[in-house]
Amino acid sequence: MTASTNDLRSKQDVFKQRPAILESSILDRPGRAAPRTEAKRARIVDAAMQHFAEHGYHAARIEDLSAQLGVAKGSIFQYFGSKGGLFLEAYKKAVRSFPTYLDSPPQIREKGFFEILRYWLLKTERLVREDWIPYRVALLGNYGVDLSLKREINRFLQTEDPYGSAAFVRLGIARGEVRSDVDSTLTVSILDWTMERFQDALLTEELDPGLFPHPADAQKNKARIDQFLLVLHGAIGV
Amino acid sequence: MTASTNDLRSKQDVFKQRPAILESSILDRPGRAAPRTEAKRARIVDAAMQHFAEHGYHAARIEDLSAQLGVAKGSIFQYFGSKGGLFLEAYKKAVRSFPTYLDSPPQIREKGFFEILRYWLLKTERLVREDWIPYRVALLGNYGVDLSLKREINRFLQTEDPYGSAAFVRLGIARGEVRSDVDSTLTVSILDWTMERFQDALLTEELDPGLFPHPADAQKNKARIDQFLLVLHGAIGV
DNA sequence: AGATTAGTATGACCGCCAGTCACAAGACAT
DNA sequence: ATGTCTTGTGACTGGCGGTCATACTAATCT
Numbered sequence: 026m027t028a029s030t031n032d033l034r035s036k037q038d039v040f041k042q043r044p045a046i047l048e049s050s051i052l053d054r055p056g057r058a059a060p061r062t063e064a065k066r067a068r069i070v071d072a073a074m075q076h077f078a079e080h081g082y083h084a085a086r087i088e089d090l091s092a093q094l095g096v097a098k099g100s101i102f103q104y105f106g107s108k109g110g111l112f113l114e115a116y117k118k119a120v121r122s123f124p125t126y127l128d129s130p131p132q133i134r135e136k137g138f139f140e141i142l143r144y145w146l147l148k149t150e151r152l153v154r155e156d157w158i159p160y161r162v163a164l165l166g167n168y169g170v171d172l173s174l175k176r177e178i179n180r181f182l183q184t185e186d187p188y189g190s191a192a193f194v195r196l197g198i199a200r201g202e203v204r205s206d207v208d209s210t211l212t213v214s215i216l217d218w219t220m221e222r223f224q225d226a227l228l229t230e231e232l233d234p235g236l237f238p239h240p241a242d243a244q245k246n247k248a249r250i251d252q253f254l255l256v257l258h259g260a261i262g263v
Numbered sequence: 264m265t266a267s268t269n270d271l272r273s274k275q276d277v278f279k280q281r282p283a284i285l286e287s288s289i290l291d292r293p294g295r296a297a298p299r300t301e302a303k304r305a306r307i308v309d310a311a312m313q314h315f316a317e318h319g320y321h322a323a324r325i326e327d328l329s330a331q332l333g334v335a336k337g338s339i340f341q342y343f344g345s346k347g348g349l350f351l352e353a354y355k356k357a358v359r360s361f362p363t364y365l366d367s368p369p370q371i372r373e374k375g376f377f378e379i380l381r382y383w384l385l386k387t388e389r390l391v392r393e394d395w396i397p398y399r400v401a402l403l404g405n406y407g408v409d410l411s412l413k414r415e416i417n418r419f420l421q422t423e424d425p426y427g428s429a430a431f432v433r434l435g436i437a438r439g440e441v442r443s444d445v446d447s448t449l450t451v452s453i454l455d456w457t458m459e460r461f462q463d464a465l466l467t468e469e470l471d472p473g474l475f476p477h478p479a480d481a482q483k484n485k486a487r488i489d490q491f492l493l494v495l496h497g498a499i500g501v
Numbered sequence: 502a503g504a505t506t507a508g509t510a511t512g513a514c515c516g517c518c519a520g521t522c523a524c525a526a527g528a529c530a531t
Numbered sequence: 532a533t534g535t536c537t538t539g540t541g542a543c544t545g546g547c548g549g550t551c552a553t554a555c556t557a558a559t560c561t
Contacts, residue, residue, distance in 0.1 A: 062538080083409045087519065097540040102520060165410065171321045172407035204497075207490040215494055218460040219453060226452070252445040256453055259442075260498035300509080325548070335511040340549060 066104055069094060074115040078161040082112060082170050109174045116166040117181060119159035125189035127196065138197035139254055139262065146224070146250045150243070153228050164229065167221070190217050197261075204263045212261045219260070223253050304342055307332060312353040316399040320350060320408050347412045354404040355419060357397035363427035365434070376435035377492055377500065384462070384488045388481070391466050398466065405459070428455050435499075442501045450499045457498075461491050 069090075076090045087108055091098040105111035126141060127134070133144045153160045166178050186192075194213050197203030203212060227246055307328075314328045325346055329336040343349035364379060365372070371382045391398045404416050424430075428451050435441030441450060465484055 065538095081410055086517095091541095098519090099521080099540055100538080103538075106520095108519065168406065168413045169408070169410035172319055172403060175406045207494060208487075211487070211490050211494065214460070214464070215457060218456055222452070222456040249446075249449070252449050256445060256449065256498050259500075260494050262497075303509095324546090326546095336548090337511055337550080338509080341509075344549095346548065 065096070065100075069096065069101060069104060069111070070114050070118050073111050074119055074162050075158055077112060077115055077165060078158040082165050087111070109170070109177075112166070112170065113174065113177055113181070115162055116178060117185075119162035119166075120182075120187045121185075122159045123163075123188065125187075126193035127189050137200060138193075138202040139258055141193070142220075142257070143250060143254055146227070146253075147247075149224060150227065150246070160228065164225070167225075188217075194261075202263060203261055215261055216257075219253075219257060303334070303338075307334065307339060307342060307349070308352050308356050311349050312357055312400050313396055315350060315353055315403060316396040320403050325349070347408070347415075350404070350408065351412065351415055351419070353400055354416060355423075357400035357404075358420075358425045359423075360397045361401075361426065363425075364431035365427050375438060376431075376440040377496055379431070380458075380495070381488060381492055384465070384491075385485070387462060388465065388484070402463070402467065405463075426455075432499075440501060441499055453499055454495075457491075457495060 072090060072094050073085075076093070077085050080086075085108075087101055088098050091101055101111060105114060124145070126145065129141045129144050133141055166175075170178070190213050191209075194203055194209055194216060198205050198209065198212075227249070310328060310332050311323075314331070315323050318324075323346075325339055326336050329339055339349060343352060362383070364383065367379045367382050371379055404413075408416070429447075432441055432447055432451050432454060436443050436447065436450075465487070
């Protein structure tokens with residue numbers, strides 16, 4: 026549940042239409058298709074996630090991936106159009122695998138908005154250790170690709186809201202815990218921005234030592250989380 | 264003065280030493296060198312800034328750049344080691360060209376911390392139109408390269424603090440406008456994170472339409488800035 | 502000045518890899 | 532079987548980052 030990039034998502038309908046370089050050539054609507062084909066597609070995406078996670082975006086070689094999969098390189102391009110297209114699918118899958126804010130257990134949920142945040146901040150440290158691959162891919166997508174891909178990624182985050190920030194903020198407002206005197210899209214954006222960066226700062230050392238400054242030890246992390254929540258409460262709390 | 268990435272900058276001394284892939288091979292200390300050489304280096308960096316700004320990182324071709332400059336391709340690699348090394352220099356130059364928070368005029372400065380922020384938020388819209396090149400390069404560096412380069416960039420932002428966020432926050436605390444009950448590195452980080460993203464959201468449409476959601480018209484931007492400052496005040500104000 | 506050395510410039514060349522495409526192999530229908 | 536359509540394949544290409552042997556220039560020495 027690393028926060029997303031749903032920045033000020035008003036008017037999201039009026040995008041300039043851009044050449045869709047990243048579209049796949051085969052199977053544009055993956056919903057309805059031969060199940061065999063669909064399965065192969067999924068296999069490729071899974072392997073790609075791992076490959077990108079291990080090597081990074083640029084160092085990842087499509088041919089290695091195809092060899093490892095026992096699939097011809099051409100097939101991968103047939104399915105995903107380009108390396109960027111493949112990465113985008115891997116990124117989507119990675120991000121969709123994360124829990125939503127509202128996926129927190131009921132006994133946490135009833136404690137309210139900021140306790141839910143605390144729950145996830147603490148939990149993510151463990152989650153990332155159990156299954157670092159999607160986190161690394163998400164990190165790559167957030168910082169380590171190029172702008173055209175980043176554009177697609179933002180579009181995805183914006184339309185899909187995979188962390189459920191909007192609904193989460195709505196809950197907070199309904200409970201009277203989150204301020205309602207500012208545009209709620211701004212609230213959501215602030216939440217997304219700060220959560221994303223804060224978690225990056227906490228976690229990235231393991232995913233990518235040196236990218237962000239050292240996080241303190243686990244002990245100190247707890248204190249940091251407290252302070253962070255204090256600040257965030259000041260920002261968007263009531 | 265787009266905010267930087269000085270995330271939680273404690274313990275910044277204990278970086279794991281990584282192979283310095285991005286170092287230039289010639290003239291590692293550009294301070295003291297033949298003035299001719301130095302001038303050439305500067306010429307290349309200038310042209311590179313423009314080139315990267317126009318084409319993006321990946322689409323930029325070193326050979327095109329060298330042709331445009333009337334300089335051999337080999338020379339560029341001699342000076343900067345790699346495409347990434349060249350970009351890093353261009354990025355540094357771009358970011359260094361931005362004003363610091365405390366560069367605001369005295370009559371603004373005496374109005375206090377949050378008025379200084381407002382001043383820059385309003386001003387940047389104009390600045391970016393007058394001279395979009397460094398902003399685009401900064402944007403590329405923030406989102407459009409790969410992780411190894413991003414790592415170097417973060418290291419730079421962290422050690423150099425080119426926007427002077429730390430000093431600015433110190434001023435705010437001294438004036439009693441900024442909270443002192445949390446670790447000031449957290450305050451600085453929050454400031455950096457939110458300012459960066461907020462400005463991206465306001466500005467990016469012109470630099471890179473489609474990357475971030477449409478900003479509203481200028482009228483609405485002013486209202487957004489008000490709300491943003493309100494929220495930011497809640498976060499780090501006293 | 503001429504000779505020697507160190508620093509700088511050059512562009513043909515190389516290796517690598519994303520992306521293509523002509524062809525092969527299945528799948529399915531008739 | 533025969534034909535048609537879909538899916539799979541991997542040798543091949545184009546283009547670019549990066550190298551390096553060589554040429555040139557400037558500085559230093561005799």
